[in-house]
């Protein structure tokens with residue numbers, strides 16, 4: 001008998017959505033204003049305030065935000081951007097679509113974040129930028145990364161898809177680099193269905209990125225000629241169609257108000273897992289570093305077949321048979337044939353990320369989960385390892 005009945009399959013990463021979100025979406029529908037409008041502006045302002053950031057621009061995904069940020073760095077063909085092999089493919093694809101060449105630097109095996117020492121080994125005279133990912137919600141070593149940027153005159157775009165609540169020595173993740181990019185995809189800590197946000201520090205960057213995100217259209221370019229009546233737009237570069245809708249922002253506004261409260265619940269679940277799984281032959285997440293805030297986005301355990309007698313993939317199937325949904329974050333980037341073929345990457349070059357990618361399992365961590373759901377997950381993990 002599985003720990004849960006079949007009808008109650010526990011979906012990995014299902015979001016908590018409150019009545020406030022539902023009413024706000026209905027309000028948008030009744031008002032007739034569905035597209036980019038006042039609610040997007042309010043969500044941007046709320047996000048910038050929460051993150052104590054200079055400027056914020058909302059887009060339709062984090063992938064779009066990453067792409068625009070890299071385009072705004074004016075990268076040229078042959079320019080190199082160093083990123084982590086333990087990330088979602090979007091981080092690497094954004095570099096490719098911005099016309100640059102991605103370069104991988106391996107992760108620290110304990111923090112699972114990109115290692116500044118490994119980055120240093122990969123810096124060449126073509127390196128222009130680094131794109132770190134605050135993995136699972138744990139801040140990267142920002143002193144190390146900022147130091148490298150200063151030493152080698154590099155730009156930084158932070159992939160903060162896991163890092164809405166993350167801080168490092170009091171400062172918010174996403175405010176260290178030229179740009180910080182966030183995701184509001186359904187499994188993330190704040191959701192809008194699909195959605196993303198870019199933070200930046202300079203007025204000229206926010207202006208450029210907003211123009212780039214909406215076809216390259218600028219209303220300001222026309223203002224130079226006239227003040228009166230209808231405002232024409234002028235296309236000032238070949239942009240993209242990446243704007244967020246009010247329908248999406250309507251959800252995000254209320255999700256954001258609740259983000260510190262849901263983090264408390266995430267911490268509770270995290271602590272329950274730490275307590276109840278520590279006797280098992282699994283590697284649990286490293287403790288939070290001092291003077292940082294961990295966003296508790298993903299609780300990842302490593303299943304090492306030598307220790308457990310079960311392969312990671314067999315463990316995933318057994319959890320599924322117990323009606324518990326799990327995730328894999330991530331099979332490392334060089335495992336995917338496209339990148340290996342195009343860039344000639346070898347698995348031996350980033351051994352830590354490859355090993356983690358083959359052993360990692362993410363357990364459910366949504367604030368929507370009840371205590372009894374968490375008990376089911378814990379029981380299922382024990383059963384799947386034959387430890388009960």
Ligand SMILES: *Cc1c(COP(=O)(O)O)cnc(C)c1O
Nearest residue numbers: 061062063088090161183184185
């Ligand atoms: C989710 C995620 C993205 C992409 O976010 P979207 O909003 O779905 O485009 C990028 N990077 C990382 C690390 C992610 O987890």
